[in-house]
Amino acid sequence: MKRMWNKGIDLDFVLDASCKGFPLAAEPCAVSQLGQRGWSLLDDALAYPVAVLRRPALTHNLAWMQDFVQRKGVALAPHGKTTLSPELFRMQLQAGAWGLTFANVHQLRVGLVAGVQRAIIANQLLSDTDLDGLDLLLRQHPQAQVWFLVDSLVQLDLLVDWGRRRESNRCWDVLLELGIAGYRTGCRTHEQALVLARAMAASPSVRLGGVECYEGGLGQCDSAHDIEAVSVLVRSVQALVQQIDAQNLWGRDEVLLSAGGSAVFDLVIPMLKMQVKSRPVQGVLRSGCYVTHDHWNYARYLKLVEAREGLSASLQPALEIWTRVQSVPEPGLAILTAGRRDLSFDQCMPMPVRWAVRGHRGADAMQATPGSWKVKALSDQHAHMVFDAEGVWPQVGDRVALGISHPCTTFDKWRWMAIIEDDGRICGAISTHF
Template identity: 90%
Template sequence: MEHDFVLNAACKGYPLAAEPCAVSQLGERGWNLLDDALAYPVAVLRRPALTHNLAWMQDFVQRKGVALAPHGKTTMSPELFRMQLQAGAWGMTFANVHQLRVGLAAGAQRAIIANQLVSDTDLDGLDGLLRQHPQSRVWFLVDSLAQLQALADWGTRRGNGRCWDVLLELGIAGYRTGCRTHEQALALAQAIAASPVVRLGGVECYEGGLGRCDSAHDIEAVSALVRSVNALVQQIDAQNLWGSDEVLLSAGGSAVFDLVIPMLKLQVQSRPVQGVLRSGCYVTHDHWNYARYLKLVEVREGLSVSLQPALEVWAVVQSVPEPGLAILSAGRRDLSFDQCMPMPVRWAARGQSGPDTLQTTPVSWQVKALSDQHAHMAFDAQGLWPQVGDRVALGISHPCTTFDKWRWMAVIEDDGRISGAISTHF
């Protein structure tokens, strides 16, 4: 694992004529985004917003009395992982063993794989990582007797007596993984307790699929899930099925994360409970999808200050072929579009640099379509026209599907100065 990723001409957005540079040294170049120091399109993270978000979420979980294990699949950036851990994160969350490898190398000592492991390759890989990082503790999810049997079969065939730390997943009908009924979940908990190959560390669920961006609906739906988890947890405790001295209760996407706090605060009679929130997108936030959910969180929590969008993709206006249409130099290969189209948020005229040149985009500037390498931006032909060579910052929704399009991102200050960079390892 590279501890200091080297940027060079093979990295999209890095200038072809520049000498290679380690991520940790990019800030020493004295470059400024507004001087066209980088090649367009280029993805950037606004450092003041990033720093704010790290502190805000850590303060939120501390006030609520729970722990934070941010989902690393959002960014897959070891530099950001280290920032999250240094800010006070209890651990990290990942979706698979490959992602876990990056997180352990970045210094995570506690990790949740919020997914089921079944294949020999994954189990071999996790076994190897635990041997390489003996100080680390990793939990993964179990949701069926068939999976439990697969774990036992692996141990028999490998002659490996490892006992895995697992969380039982309670799911939601019609959604993704997880036990569908209380009876199924309790039977699985009993089987886990009787098995020599696993120990039951706690219960996990994912509430994000219930969100509709309607507080009345979301509160009712998530509260019902919390009640279901509580009923299961209390029965597991009554039957003394836990396999560790502390019970982990984990949930938390990035949309209605405040509503699962009551689940993370549940208590049992037999032992202490550690609630673990897994929200990941908070670190950069976004400009639409999670932003609209956050407005409801702010109302429910009585907040006046919350998360700020930190991620932008900068493109240049390369053509204005007709009135009302500008073509930008970024497209599907560069930007997320699964939640909504990218949103022009700031712009700077061609040839101008310095923070005073940054302006808010007119409301009529809207991306209406994406090609592989182009954004089709409409504008009011009776208003301000974008000009060829102008630079436009595109805000995004759903940061996960923008991060995976970039091997690196520049970190910039509010004046456009490039103060650092991060790498990604998808």
């Protein structure tokens, strides 16, 4: 199989015996051609455990979020660190995403090769290695527009020093980050932010393109608390933007305002839609986990979004890890073939959500798991699932799908994932590049 390369990124990743979940005895297969093999998950065509994305839910989520931002009058730049998948990046762009967000230069490279034209690095860049890398990427992709964050005079000095030592006239597009006391990065006061904005306006090394913040750390999955806490941040950003505008400190013809994690993203819309007197504003939402959603953490936050927005339903969980029951060593305990190396466990244990009896195939073979089935612990390669010994017993060889919380820390455990229809037919695949 001939591979297609573009500046070091494999654009048609080849699945073979080196890829967890791909059968060792099968001929290698390009990701783009997996759906042509006629395989089905319930034929046990793949090796367990295997990570899958349910195509109907994936398609629904892409359309739902794009419809949401269009109704709100803002743009979407999903956070690419969630999946770091060129195939999913293309799906997001094809659905209408304005651009993508990344956490570092390595991730940006994957996005640019996948066709991203606008990107926000939602982080501070300051080392020579990162600045050299970004400079190279911008020369390789001259049509791309990339913004990164600045939150201190020290960082600004490092940017100036890099240009002087490299004898470069590169002028970086940047966003000023306003932070929250006790949380992550960002200026802590308006006074600090205004001093920094003035210094950026006077510097030949940067163009101040707008203001950024991150509200996700404020969420407590309590609407009354979350509305108040995020509203305080929104008002603070709005006031800062008005002050910067009044002092004519912007470096571009359009002001970029950006925020939005995956938990309380609806609450930052007023900030993204604000206007200034001097020039047009582009609000950009950065939610990333919507593309696959999850089965617990974001699911509980989305119930509150639905209530605030008057929606009957929103996103659907698309990501599952399918396992086999390898042992039922005692009443009430089953051991599954997946563990810490295969799925997220940083927010909660994985949840049995579907199962299929050994040998049963087709859509009717998949059924909801009994309520008593719970994963109580994980080993590196095993899940310890307890169940009511007086109820339905899982049997050795049965297939159990585990739902997860926080998709970000499941994607980075897989080099690829199969895309399946609801009846288990394998219709495609995606690759990851962490």
